[in-house]
Amino acid sequence: MKRFIRTAAVAVTLLWASGATAQNILDNTGISGSMQMDGAYYLTDKKMGITDSTLDGKTLRMNGFTEINYNWKNFTAGMRVEAYLPPLLGYDADYQGVGVPYWFVNYKNDIIDVTAGNFYEQFGNGMTLRAYQEWTLGYDNSLKGLRVKVTPFKGVTLKGVWGVQRYYWNAFENNNRGIVKGADADFYLNDMFTALNDSKVKIGLGGSIVSKYQAGKTLDYVIGEDIYTLTLPENVANYGGRINLNIGGFNLYGEYAHKINDPSAMNDYIYKPGEGCYLNLAYSKKGFGLSAQMKRIDNMSYKSNRSITNNMLNINYLPSITKEHTYYLASMYPYATQPNGEFGVAGQLTYSIKKNTALGGKTGLNFIVNYSQVNGLDRKAINDTTAIGLSGTDGYKCGFFDISKDLYYREFSIEATKKFSKNWKGIFTYLNQAYNRDVVEGHSNEYGIVYSNIGIADITWRINNNYALRGELQGLWSLKAHENHEANTGDWAAALVELTVNPHWFFSVSDQWNYGNEDEDMQLHYYNVNMGYVYNSTRIAVAYGRQREGIICVGGVCRYVPASTGLTLTVTSTF
């Protein structure tokens, strides 16, 4: 009996103690997360050529994720469950499935920050390494492995990463893709040297080196009518440096990256080193901003599997300098960065005309003028007997300023924002675009360049504190296709009416009409009815309508979207 009492007493003590410990742990913890569910019910639509056979029985589709992060003192652990059952139209079918593609454990203090598991990371603006996720593109190149960040001195940050990239649901095995190693150093001189602490000149310097290892010393490859054995580099390095300089309202950011021989399916197995250069000069003060950018990319695709050509397994990111648009027709022809070579310039002027002036009127007037142009590179043969771009050779020669006349993209836009009164506001935009459809979409001299003029009027009427009505009218007028080219979709008109009922509801009706299509059967209306409810950080939206075929781009990375008709449900929430 005594033994029983003693045992019971110990058990109760232990339970009490463990309860107290658990309570202490709970006292210092935090749980946060987010979720999104995009569901669609697709319908047949004879006019758009969508039949039962096109839908292949997969009329109900869903992409969704839930991410949960748990924090205790210096530790954080997190995971994300994803489900594509099956993936929405336009997303890679290889995503089909459900699982946990992302999990991590992190420890962080003042000096060191260690992550084991999956992580996202970026060196500079990404030309040597950028691991990131973009849900709308179905893009995720997270690294799984180890990341260490060290801050040994104030103003100095050192990073090291070592891992393998996500490739749909495929596990890393049998060298089915490469291993990525990288290191980055960031120096903020104003924090490092006391003499510069209060200086008006702010200087940041950085450098990084990334190396990928992919097994395979040789590759049998057909060149012309013969089979060749290519010698392959198993370790390919990509390194770069950057500077960030701030003087008063001026900012200069420059980055250069160099990649050694990296023959791959992306560059048709040429051995020329790659180069990337990005410059941004900006000046801003109250009511005025001016920026100019330059970018040169030459053979800079850098993937952890040399044989794939889709959007997956990119180790680096090539920054985009063209403006991104959200309006229906302005975003019809978005530019996608060409990793094999391009030269681009861009500039933007932002100016606010003051209130109570002749041009500004009582409420002032804001302008944004933007110009960007991207051309190809002027490649030259390496000798008299080797064709430009021939596999198994250095491919071509190209000087830094050897810019070809091939226009890839050009855009001029001017946007004026005017507040007419306390309750009326308008945004008026004009764009002139030239879009090389063959280059951007990977066709072969089929469509040529689409030249278009776009006009947009966006008016908002704030009826009262609870109701706001917004309307858009848009037009896109494009030149007809050249002879020997297939017809583009021609002229478009679009309209949208949106009612917001604060703080919870929104409703919208829109239509995009391809009235100028040369094929009369394709002069379709792409209508859409949309409504949603917002409660705290949760948003639920239901839409019914047609989605036109096209590409969507985020930061120069693009995804093809096929035409579809149906009902969609989107739920997003953070907690």
Next chain:
Amino acid sequence: MKRSIIALATGVILLGWLTSCDKLDEPYAVIKNTNDTTVTAQKTVLLEDYTGHKCVNCPDAAITAHTLEKSLKGRLIVMAVHAGFFAEPASTGDFTADYTTGTGDEWNSYFTITANPNGLVNRTAYNGALVVGPDNWANAVNAQLALDAEATVDISNEYTEATRNLEITVDTKFLEALSGAYTLTVCITEDSLISPQKTNNSTTPIIYDYVFMDVLRGSVNGTWGEELTATVDPSQTYKKTYTVTLNQAWTAKNCHVVAFVSNAETKEIIQTGKEPVIAE
């Protein structure tokens, strides 16, 4: 002190990265003497080239497949499967030719071929990937050829011109006591079909008289074939006979019978044979 040690250690690691660099010198490519291909096992490999007439990079892939087939002297059989978006026939215009088949569509969907050109090499993963791009066909085929043959497939055809009746007999003999069930799939392919094909050549974006070879016309015994045996017996010869009437639209002298034996569960192909409908 502690911070200095960390900084030093980090510097050493950084230096380590600098060494991870294989800078190569020319020549990067040397012509491969295809006669060196070791022919120790008479395994014949099937390369399914998933293609389409609107796929601009597919003609190059077809050349790759054809060159490999030629150099491997009968040990590689190519079957062009026209399926998916790029193979869809248009209702009007240049691309009305329809080379799609129910069998090809089902394979395309089952093996999730999302882009063209792409291929399957014996329906076996190469470097962890089942779907193999043209750049890796040579290596994937060579990897399969390096394996011992596990079965033999002998095809004999009897074709009657008047009735267009084709009697196909396929004898399969396993060389090892393999585990699992195995199926036999018998297909018809056709050469020399002429219609427009898109290309990636900017001066000739469309070849109007493109010659399509090895085009899958359909399966004689269903998308996934017919079960040969659930338990392999190497002492037996498995004989299967099929009688079909050749489609009027097909030119018999351009048609071949392609038969392959595959694992019923994994779909991996272990042996393939090919014979013309009309003996050459």
